Amino acid sequence: MRSIRRIKQLFWSAIFFLSIMAMTFLFMPVVVKAGEHNRMVIVLLGMIFWLSTIVGYLMITVAEHE
Numbered sequence: 001m002r003s004i005r006r007i008k009q010l011f012w013s014a015i016f017f018l019s020i021m022a023m024t025f026l027f028m029p030v031v032v033k034a035g036e037h038n039r040m041v042i043v044l045l046g047m048i049f050w051l052s053t054i055v056g057y058l059m060i061t062v063a064e065h066e
Helices: 002-035 039-065
Strands: none
Touching: 002 039
């Protein structure tokens, strides 16, 4: 039974991180406008996108092997 609880936790964590990844698309127009003056904003959004994508799919993979 503990394994099912762990799989649910991994699933909801993956949903959270993949939702953050999806939200980065919504912020992109604002960030591009702000990035005209400060390139670091675009880099930060890119890092958030890639980290949340990798962590989200990693959690799905771990939950499948649980």
